[in-house]
Amino acid sequence: MVTEVILELPYPPTVNHYWKHTRSGIHYVTAKGKAFQQAVCLLVKNAKQFKGKVALVVDIYPPDKRKRDIDNVFKALFDGLVKSGVIADDSLIDKLTAEKFDAVKGGKVVVRIRELQ
Numbered sequence: 001m002v003t004e005v006i007l008e009l010p011y012p013p014t015v016n017h018y019w020k021h022t023r024s025g026i027h028y029v030t031a032k033g034k035a036f037q038q039a040v041c042l043l044v045k046n047a048k049q050f051k052g053k054v055a056l057v058v059d060i061y062p063p064d065k066r067k068r069d070i071d072n073v074f075k076a077l078f079d080g081l082v083k084s085g086v087i088a089d090d091s092l093i094d095k096l097t098a099e100k101f102d103a104v105k106g107g108k109v110v111v112r113i114r115e116l117q
């Protein structure tokens with residue numbers, strides 16, 4: 001039996017707003033990044049937890065019509081899914097499909113996760 005979970009999550013901060021670096025070379029997650037992680041944890045607290053390999057289908061709805069690179073949402077999104085316990089580790093994502101749609105107020109991502117055999 002194939003298990004699939006559908007999650008509707010806030011639009012993640014881009015890589016440029018998720019990570020910062022100190023002059024001494026230390027990398028850290030920003031307050032915006034931590035807030036996103038906490039929001040994901042709250043929204044998915046009762047979701048199934050996947051321990052093995054998974055496939056993700058990500059529907060991306062930006063918050064506005066500005067030009068955006070599709071790949072900038074994945075780091076924060078994957079970290080949020082791991083931090084919340086929905087997936088054990090982002091190295092277990094063996095298949096990824098993504099599509100960007102028209103902007104919606106506030107933005108969002110809809111993630112479909114299914115186990116891979």
